[in-house]
Amino acid sequence: MPLPEGLYGLMAEFDSPSELVRAAKAARTAGYRRLDCYTPYPVEEAAEAIGFHRDEVSLVTLVGGLLGLAAMFGLETWIAVWAFPLNIAGRPYFSWPAFVVPAYEWTILWAGLSACFGMLALNGLPKPYHPVFNAPNFRDGATTNKFFLCLESTDPKFDAAETRGFLEAQSPVSVVEVEY
Amino acid sequence: MANGYFTKGLPSTLSAPAFVDKWRLRALIAGVVFSAIAVILAFLGEMQNGLGWLHLLRGWLEGFVACFGFCFGAMALLFVQYLSGGKWGLIVRRPLEAMTRTWPLIVLMFLPVGFFGASEGRLYIWAKYADWKDALAKGLITHDQAHAIQWKQPMLNVGNFWWVSLVCMGIFAMYCILLNKWSLKRDADPEPNVAYWRTRFENLSGFGVVLFAALLFVLVIYWVMSIDPTWYSTIYGFQYLVGEPFMVLPLAILTLLGLKKAEPIRSTFRTIEQHDLGKLCFALVMLNIYFAFGAFIIIWSGNSPEEIPWFLDRIRGGWGVIATLDVIFHWLIPFSLLLSRDLKRIPRKMAMACYVMIFAGFWDLFWLIEPSFKDAARNLQLTWGIFEYAAMPAAMFCFWLVYYFGQLKTRPLIATNDPHLAEILEHDYVHA
Numbered sequence: 001m002p003l004p005e006g007l008y009g010l011m012a013e014f015d016s017p018s019e020l021v022r023a024a025k026a027a028r029t030a031g032y033r034r035l036d037c038y039t040p041y042p043v044e045e046a047a048e049a050i051g052f053h054r055d056e057v058s059l060v061t062l063v064g065g066l067l068g069l070a071a072m073f074g075l076e077t078w079i080a081v082w083a084f085p086l087n088i089a090g091r092p093y094f095s096w097p098a099f100v101v102p103a104y105e106w107t108i109l110w111a112g113l114s115a116c117f118g119m120l121a122l123n124g125l126p127k128p129y130h131p132v133f134n135a136p137n138f139r140d141g142a143t144t145n146k147f148f149l150c151l152e153s154t155d156p157k158f159d160a161a162e163t164r165g166f167l168e169a170q171s172p173v174s175v176v177e178v179e180y
Numbered sequence: 181m182a183n184g185y186f187t188k189g190l191p192s193t194l195s196a197p198a199f200v201d202k203w204r205l206r207a208l209i210a211g212v213v214f215s216a217i218a219v220i221l222a223f224l225g226e227m228q229n230g231l232g233w234l235h236l237l238r239g240w241l242e243g244f245v246a247c248f249g250f251c252f253g254a255m256a257l258l259f260v261q262y263l264s265g266g267k268w269g270l271i272v273r274r275p276l277e278a279m280t281r282t283w284p285l286i287v288l289m290f291l292p293v294g295f296f297g298a299s300e301g302r303l304y305i306w307a308k309y310a311d312w313k314d315a316l317a318k319g320l321i322t323h324d325q326a327h328a329i330q331w332k333q334p335m336l337n338v339g340n341f342w343w344v345s346l347v348c349m350g351i352f353a354m355y356c357i358l359l360n361k362w363s364l365k366r367d368a369d370p371e372p373n374v375a376y377w378r379t380r381f382e383n384l385s386g387f388g389v390v391l392f393a394a395l396l397f398v399l400v401i402y403w404v405m406s407i408d409p410t411w412y413s414t415i416y417g418f419q420y421l422v423g424e425p426f427m428v429l430p431l432a433i434l435t436l437l438g439l440k441k442a443e444p445i446r447s448t449f450r451t452i453e454q455h456d457l458g459k460l461c462f463a464l465v466m467l468n469i470y471f472a473f474g475a476f477i478i479i480w481s482g483n484s485p486e487e488i489p490w491f492l493d494r495i496r497g498g499w500g501v502i503a504t505l506d507v508i509f510h511w512l513i514p515f516s517l518l519l520s521r522d523l524k525r526i527p528r529k530m531a532m533a534c535y536v537m538i539f540a541g542f543w544d545l546f547w548l549i550e551p552s553f554k555d556a557a558r559n560l561q562l563t564w565g566i567f568e569y570a571a572m573p574a575a576m577f578c579f580w581l582v583y584y585f586g587q588l589k590t591r592p593l594i595a596t597n598d599p600h601l602a603e604i605l606e607h608d609y610v611h612a
Binding site for chain 2: 058089091097098100101
């Protein structure tokens, strides 16, 4: 597949999350759909502003947690009832109260690992290259104190001049072109 | 990040909206209806097995312990929010303060427990059979019970029951009065004096929360645990310490959701705080099951004849159904509901979770109290009297609500002299 060339998008820089959220809402209202926000820390409202409602991480976490629960409870049952039955103070082999704590721990462990790796996988990470890093101001501020809104050129509504005008109307610190 | 452009400004009216009066009226009517049902049930129960009025008294004990939890559990949550800080504390502060101001009613509710339960010995066998030798000789109590009554007499006697209960409630009432008085004074302060007030409330709350935990332990030993004097558990008090906020916080959330229909709560109780309060509820659900299951598994593992009968009394003879439902109401349903992020942010669904939690609190008290009596241990009988555990606490809770809603109207619903005020006045999306 040939590498894409040309303009990736136009990126506006803001000083505060409030301004970013306002601009993102305006862009969404204006009809832009291929757009993204970049913030140094999670800003849930920014995600909502660009129409990002659900993600599958919670489902992956739930499935992982249930698998962990079933795996440990099954393992304990198998060991205690069939593989190595022991008479412990006359209790029944299937003593479920004793199985609860490890099963619970595995639920958490599997849910946590599923959430972490599920999130990375669904985010498409690790990603060694992304065009937005070509913008120098992005490299300087994206992980510290700057908030970015990028309108991508693949959007049918994208027009280099018109989109620039729209972004500048949102009173950003700057608007830069991002090359692939 | 108070930003003038996004701030909404304080609502013009801060007092409770008029429909709170409608809530009061509804609670009053429900209270009267439930009281009538409780009395009818007592007569029916008396005819059925002669336990009718006794069951009414037991139901009263449950209602009293629950209302005590609502009042002083709110005090404990006030302590916690002063110590932890945060926006969630500011928004629930006034409802919690209104709950704590109901303490005179709680003291009144205690009197029947003291008179009929302890002085007349109708609830506590250590009071009824203080002369354990005689009772043992007549075969009224078992050897184990006589032994427990004999050795616990320095603590479990009618005089101690009265003065410990009243002194402890007096100390709590003093804390409630101070919390309420200072909160008004703070609002009246012309200067913010943030550090001064914060330190003052922190000093009050820091010691208060420790004292409350310790004294609550003593009180629930007297009121509930000692119904069966043969049994003891060192985690018992902690279960109540979690069980009280478990009911108080949902009630505070329900109050706010109800008040959200009008100003001033409409523009100050934001989704973010609702979400935060939902997360705190979720933490309480987990902590509660942690203590409850911890107590169970330790006693189950020990399998000692001194401890295990307490659980057997509450599992065998039909009680297993109640115990299983207790786990479902107390943990499974609220856990499954509150696990979802979206649900915590949708008012209607969050309210559903809150109702379940409050109901579970009452259900749990039923399971803790009734099997302590020898006529009910390992023997759940669906008599008329059992339904006293629904009617009597419901009636008392309704009357308590009447008082609470009345108190809600006496003060502005938002404390204004607080550094978090600017934050809750911002729009939902600028919190970051």
